[in-house]
Amino acid sequence: MAKTKTAYFCQNCGTQHAKWMGQCGTCKEWNTIVEEVITKEEKSDWKIDTEPRKANVALKVKDIEIQNEVRYNAVSTELNNVLGGGIVPGSIILLGGEPGIGKSTLMLQVALSMKHKVLYVSGEESQTQIKLRAERVQNLNQDCLILTETNTQKIFKAIQIEQPEILVIDSIQTLHTDYVESSAGSISQIKETTTELIKFAKETGTPVLVIGHINKEGSIAGPKILEHMVDVVLQFEGDRNHTYRILRALKNRFGSTQELGIFEMRSGGLREVKNPSEILISKKDGDLSGTAISATLEGMRPLMIEVQALVSTAVYGTPQRSATGYNLKRLNMILAVLEKRAGFRLGAKDVFLNITGGISVDDPAIDLAVIVAVLSSNEDEPIPQNYAFAAEVGLTGEIRPINRVEQRITEAEKLGFEKIFISKFCKVSQKESNIEIIKISKIEDLVDMLF
Ligand code: TYD
Numbered sequence: 001m002a003k004t005k006t007a008y009f010c011q012n013c014g015t016q017h018a019k020w021m022g023q024c025g026t027c028k029e030w031n032t033i034v035e036e037v038i039t040k041e042e043k044s045d046w047k048i049d050t051e052p053r054k055a056n057v058a059l060k061v062k063d064i065e066i067q068n069e070v071r072y073n074a075v076s077t078e079l080n081n082v083l084g085g086g087i088v089p090g091s092i093i094l095l096g097g098e099p100g101i102g103k104s105t106l107m108l109q110v111a112l113s114m115k116h117k118v119l120y121v122s123g124e125e126s127q128t129q130i131k132l133r134a135e136r137v138q139n140l141n142q143d144c145l146i147l148t149e150t151n152t153q154k155i156f157k158a159i160q161i162e163q164p165e166i167l168v169i170d171s172i173q174t175l176h177t178d179y180v181e182s183s184a185g186s187i188s189q190i191k192e193t194t195t196e197l198i199k200f201a202k203e204t205g206t207p208v209l210v211i212g213h214i215n216k217e218g219s220i221a222g223p224k225i226l227e228h229m230v231d232v233v234l235q236f237e238g239d240r241n242h243t244y245r246i247l248r249a250l251k252n253r254f255g256s257t258q259e260l261g262i263f264e265m266r267s268g269g270l271r272e273v274k275n276p277s278e279i280l281i282s283k284k285d286g287d288l289s290g291t292a293i294s295a296t297l298e299g300m301r302p303l304m305i306e307v308q309a310l311v312s313t314a315v316y317g318t319p320q321r322s323a324t325g326y327n328l329k330r331l332n333m334i335l336a337v338l339e340k341r342a343g344f345r346l347g348a349k350d351v352f353l354n355i356t357g358g359i360s361v362d363d364p365a366i367d368l369a370v371i372v373a374v375l376s377s378n379e380d381e382p383i384p385q386n387y388a389f390a391a392e393v394g395l396t397g398e399i400r401p402i403n404r405v406e407q408r409i410t411e412a413e414k415l416g417f418e419k420i421f422i423s424k425f426c427k428v429s430q431k432e433s434n435i436e437i438i439k440i441s442k443i444e445d446l447v448d449m450l451f
């Protein structure tokens, strides 16, 4: 029996301390240090009976052979895109997201639709529960195996028997290894079990898809080092009250982090959304004031997003400002710019802003649509539904150019918009198109044209 040893770990950043302290010296968080039992002597390995391994030899880059260039097709095109073209053999992919957002559903759907032998290990749900979910999402891969287990040594034993081609772990926080004595979900357990999974993935070339919980700040629970250890970090986000979910890569060793996938949560599981712009724009009869459509870019993908604003007289002394899906500070800035540059007395008005579809946007190109929506509501003057906007607004009220403007114009044109308002300083090559491009340089120009 190995001698037990304890250490103090910060549950926020994962730093190990020699003694307990009220504040972590590294991340400066209070009351996050917890004592955990560790056994130093034994070193864990994913294999049950360790055989002596050969030492690796250094090779010249040109001499390194790429054997498994092929990527596993994750079936879902959205997931394949986000991963940069499929699952790389031997890679370890971490999927984080809020509880109930659909992480388990996504992973199970992937497991069930792949043409490979997948072992889905769950520490959160029973086999019956998973079976019920599998029936709900209905694409049965006969070779998908379900295991409920949380001990990594037992998981590896099952792997040696079943020899799966792909491993799914739901979730890393439920796993524990025999070599560390602290409870599942603690920093040392997460570190150690991840290390074991990485060793397993690299040595066998089996890709491992791992679900991770997130903490209240929105980052993956456990040590930050976890994100450094894995090859790909994916985040599944969205508003639980809406059906749309966005999958994005925060880190990707094998592809870009610019791609994103859009899914819709239905009663029969997640469905890919091929044409998101069409759904994100709310359908309505006739023109209503207070809405404007922005041609934004989410990652590499153009998305037409509707901005809704409501401006009303403030009932209380201090006017209220609220924004859903848009940065409130930026809204305040834009209102100040409008007050100064366009002479709108918004200081005595409540302003509410909403991005439809429950998504949040940080593309600055949405600024112009925000301004138009606010002014439209303030003036009670509807904006024609076939107008789109794409520009950033500066503090002096200037309409600034944005990147990839042509891509946005093409998307707007494809969806039947007739006019798009962009900055005068955007360079657009003149070509035959059905959309009229209106270039403006100041907020005043916009006001003259629309109101
Ligand atoms: P789940 O995958 O369990 O979330 P996570 O693993 O991220 O915690 O998803 C749970 C939610 O998804 C739950 O609120 C019900 C909903 N859901 C559907 O709407 N349709 C479905 O077909 C399934 C399986 C789940």
Ligand code: MG
Residues within 6 Å of the ligand: 103, 104, 105, 124, 170
């Ligand atoms: Mg789950």
